[in-house]
Amino acid sequence: MKLNKNLALSESGFAFNGSTGDSFILNETALFILSKIKSNLSKEEILNSLIEEYDVNPITAEKDLLDFFNQLKIFDLLEDE
Amino acid sequence: MKIAVTGLNNTDNPGPGVPFIRSLLSHPDFDGEIIGLHYENLEPGIYMEGIKSKSYMIPYPSQGPESLLERLRYIHSKENLNVIIPTLDSELYNFIHISDELNSLGIKTFLPTIDNLEKRSKDKLFEFCQENEINSPKTFVINSLNQVNEILKELKFPIVVKGIFYEAYVCHTLDEVSNNFYKLASKWGLPIIIQEYLSGDEVNVAAVGDGEGNTIGAVAMRKLFITDKGKGWAGVTIGDENLINLTHKVISALKWRGGLELEILKSRKDNKYYLLEINSRLPAWVYLTQAAGQNLSYFLFQLALGEKVEPVRDYEIGKMFVRCSIDLISDIKTYEKIAVYGEL
Numbered sequence: 001m002k003l004n005k006n007l008a009l010s011e012s013g014f015a016f017n018g019s020t021g022d023s024f025i026l027n028e029t030a031l032f033i034l035s036k037i038k039s040n041l042s043k044e045e046i047l048n049s050l051i052e053e054y055d056v057n058p059i060t061a062e063k064d065l066l067d068f069f070n071q072l073k074i075f076d077l078l079e080d081e
Numbered sequence: 082m083k084i085a086v087t088g089l090n091n092t093d094n095p096g097p098g099v100p101f102i103r104s105l106l107s108h109p110d111f112d113g114e115i116i117g118l119h120y121e122n123l124e125p126g127i128y129m130e131g132i133k134s135k136s137y138m139i140p141y142p143s144q145g146p147e148s149l150l151e152r153l154r155y156i157h158s159k160e161n162l163n164v165i166i167p168t169l170d171s172e173l174y175n176f177i178h179i180s181d182e183l184n185s186l187g188i189k190t191f192l193p194t195i196d197n198l199e200k201r202s203k204d205k206l207f208e209f210c211q212e213n214e215i216n217s218p219k220t221f222v223i224n225s226l227n228q229v230n231e232i233l234k235e236l237k238f239p240i241v242v243k244g245i246f247y248e249a250y251v252c253h254t255l256d257e258v259s260n261n262f263y264k265l266a267s268k269w270g271l272p273i274i275i276q277e278y279l280s281g282d283e284v285n286v287a288a289v290g291d292g293e294g295n296t297i298g299a300v301a302m303r304k305l306f307i308t309d310k311g312k313g314w315a316g317v318t319i320g321d322e323n324l325i326n327l328t329h330k331v332i333s334a335l336k337w338r339g340g341l342e343l344e345i346l347k348s349r350k351d352n353k354y355y356l357l358e359i360n361s362r363l364p365a366w367v368y369l370t371q372a373a374g375q376n377l378s379y380f381l382f383q384l385a386l387g388e389k390v391e392p393v394r395d396y397e398i399g400k401m402f403v404r405c406s407i408d409l410i411s412d413i414k415t416y417e418k419i420a421v422y423g424e425l
Contacts, residue, residue, distance in 0.1 A: 008399065018319055021302075021319045
């Protein structure tokens with residue numbers, strides 16, 4: 001899984017999609033996940049780091065993470081696999 | 082060197098003249114003097130400091146090429162112009178018509194050809210797109226409302242009803258189609274354009290073609306805020322190879338000469354780009370292009386001078402513009418000069 005190559009991600013949580021002009025303000029968790037995708041972690045690795053970082057039930061974490069990946073796809077923020 | 086520029090109507094529906102001039106003035110190699118050409122006494126560009134050294138009123142396009150030429154001869158006798166850049170769509174036919182005379186007076190221009198203008202017209206654009214394998218919404222040109230029923234066998238509501246020159250309405254029923262057909266026909270004349278409605282995000286590209294099929298520069302922009310007149314009040318440069326390639330394809334197929342703006346829709350249905358319209362002049366947001374690294378206004382000026390301009394492709398993504406509305410203070414004596422003498 002790769003982020004759209006035109007996505008500029010700032011430490012402040014501001015994300016700009018240079019191919020569409022859309023911008024987003026990410027919350028802490030979203031920024032955490034996008035940073036992990038940017039570091040080329042797999043889905044499983046991201047899930048594990050999410051469970052490790054936050055006090056969250058693994059099943060809930062997996063469900064929320066998949067929802068979030070879907071949102072990224074809808075917003076055109078992931079490269080086509 | 083003196084360069085005359087039209088389109089000083091920097092209003093809430095702005096002409097490209099003032100941003101064009103600001104772009105020229107911002108270029109480090111530009112050493113000319115700007116002469117403004119205006120149609121109305123209250124065009125804001127006339128009153129702006131540092132934009133032009135003088136401004137002259139010119140006759141409305143509806144008065145025809147002869148009266149324009151006569152007025153320009155007078156202005157030339159006072160100013161000894163080197164170049165004229167018309168920046169509005171509506172005046173292009175007149176300027177093209179008198180371009181040989183202007184050239185013989187020593188005034189250079191760089192204008193689209195009549196063929197350019199005709200192929201990009203609203204009633205011919207779909208045909209052009211089909212011939213050149215460019216995606217465009219399915220379009221029908223009609224002269225009678227009776228033709229709509231036949232079209233509705235191919236298109237489903239909503240559909241777009243467009244005037245031949247300006248205005249477009251999204252219609253959901255036959256009644257709406259009928260009302261807008263007569264409204265647009267009485268305002269702009271026939272034919273009327275019936276178009277497939279596509280949902281998606283609109284993007285714009287400003288570009289300059291050299292008339293031989295080459296794109297000298299092209300910058301894409303997404304509007305971030307749109308006024309109730311449909312004008313971009315803020316925007317940001319975006320980068321997408323497919324978008325720029327489409328622009329190159331259009332300019333190459335048309336052998337476009339001069340500045341232009343493409344209105345393109347990225348369809349939600351298939352994520353592809355569809356060409357909606359070609360405007361035959363640089364847009365009012367052209368000042369953004371120089372900030373992004375492509376001074377399209379200066380390119381056009383160089384082409385008018387007959388200089389060879391090397392094409393550029395790269396520009397900075399994420400450059401933004403935000404328009405602002407401020408009050409310029411003047412004096413009734415200034416207005417008097419403009420209103421009585423037609424020059425300032």
